[in-house]
Amino acid sequence: MEKKKKKVRALGICSGGLDSMLSGMVLKSQGVEVEWITLVTPFFFADKAQNASQITGISLMIQDITLDYLEMLKDPPCGYGRYMNPCLDCHSLMFRIAGRVMKEKGFDFLFSGEVLGQRPMSQSRPSLRYVEKHSEFDGYIVRPLSAKKLPETLPEKMGLVDRSQLLDISGRSRKLQMELAKSFNITEYPAPAGGCLLTDAGYSRRLKDLFDHQHSHEIREFHLLKYGRHMRLDPETKIIVGRTQKDNENILSHYDPKSDILMNPCIPGPVLLIPHGGSGGVVLKAASICAGYIKISGDAPVGIVVSSPAGKRSIDVKPVHPAEIRHLLI
Numbered sequence: 001m002e003k004k005k006k007k008v009r010a011l012g013i014c015s016g017g018l019d020s021m022l023s024g025m026v027l028k029s030q031g032v033e034v035e036w037i038t039l040v041t042p043f044f045f046a047d048k049a050q051n052a053s054q055i056t057g058i059s060l061m062i063q064d065i066t067l068d069y070l071e072m073l074k075d076p077p078c079g080y081g082r083y084m085n086p087c088l089d090c091h092s093l094m095f096r097i098a099g100r101v102m103k104e105k106g107f108d109f110l111f112s113g114e115v116l117g118q119r120p121m122s123q124s125r126p127s128l129r130y131v132e133k134h135s136e137f138d139g140y141i142v143r144p145l146s147a148k149k150l151p152e153t154l155p156e157k158m159g160l161v162d163r164s165q166l167l168d169i170s171g172r173s174r175k176l177q178m179e180l181a182k183s184f185n186i187t188e189y190p191a192p193a194g195g196c197l198l199t200d201a202g203y204s205r206r207l208k209d210l211f212d213h214q215h216s217h218e219i220r221e222f223h224l225l226k227y228g229r230h231m232r233l234d235p236e237t238k239i240i241v242g243r244t245q246k247d248n249e250n251i252l253s254h255y256d257p258k259s260d261i262l263m264n265p266c267i268p269g270p271v272l273l274i275p276h277g278g279s280g281g282v283v284l285k286a287a288s289i290c291a292g293y294i295k296i297s298g299d300a301p302v303g304i305v306v307s308s309p310a311g312k313r314s315i316d317v318k319p320v321h322p323a324e325i326r327h328l329l330i
């Protein structure tokens with residue numbers, strides 16, 4: 001009896017964008033069994049990849065890599081991009097982690113939707129090479145959309161993938177990808193880029209401030225950077241003031257009563273959080289700032305309920321007008 005040929009299995013890193021989807025479909029169409037992994041942190045999430053998985057029918061694993069990611073993010077060997085985005089080291093880390101899953105679960109190689117030259121910094125030839133070299137899986141990363149423009153990989157040399165059926169796309173135009181999408185009947189896909197908070201100017205400013213002022217960090221602090229107005233009162237103290245009801249709810253969901261100070265006005269208004277607390281003078285100043293964001297006219301004292309690890313008390317403070325403390329905004 002003829003021995004059944006072993007199925008070739010490939011594990012792709014999926015961001016959820018069109019290029020990710022196409023890379024999976026290109027391999028799938030030549031008979032490779034493909035699966036995806038998407039990696040999540042407080043800075044990027046699985047929603048787009050989940051959507052891509054639903055559209056293409058390619059199954060998806062989700063892995064939280066926050067601890068490994070933070071370690072790298074504090075001091076990425078290749079530095080940051082325009083904001084706090086360490087794209088090259090981010091990609092190497094993702095491949096390193098995906099590579100471990102590949103070995104554990106018996107996949108034959110890794111793949112991604114990267115396109116040579118599509119992003120000038122992170123997808124140039126040297127950048128793709130850097131990522132591969134520092135991934136610990138040099139030679140095992142196939143980029144199906146640009147494969148013919150890149151050196152032959154081990155899976156191609158070993159005959160696990162047919163190089164002749166891979167593509168030679170490069171550059172910033174997405175015309176070829178859109179045609180390819182049609183041929184795979186993919187009509188729904190997200191706009192390119194977006195979705196990573198490390199490429200957001202405001203988030204990056206607050207993140208840098210956090211790194212500049214604290215040596216150790218709790219994961220919740222990276223979530224808190226997404227919500228409200230952040231102000232630095234002194235090198236040890238930062239306050240976060242909700243802008244909307246949603247902000248208030250999100251801030252409260254990351255409040256730690258064992259270490260933080262939380263302020264709630266006695267009348268409807270924003271919540272104010274001091275992560276890790278603060279001293280007496282700072283607390284009074286923060287309470288006045290909190291009062292200043294309440295939508296009332298005049299500057300009559302306002303009651304603010306202050307909850308700290310020591311207990312709860314109410315204080316009356318005069319509001320500080322937001323214009324007077326604009327310079328404190330991070």
Ligand code: SF4
Pocket residue numbers: 044085086087088090091196197198199
């Ligand atoms: S944009 Fe964000 S998720 Fe994408 S490579 Fe850069 S740092 Fe990583």
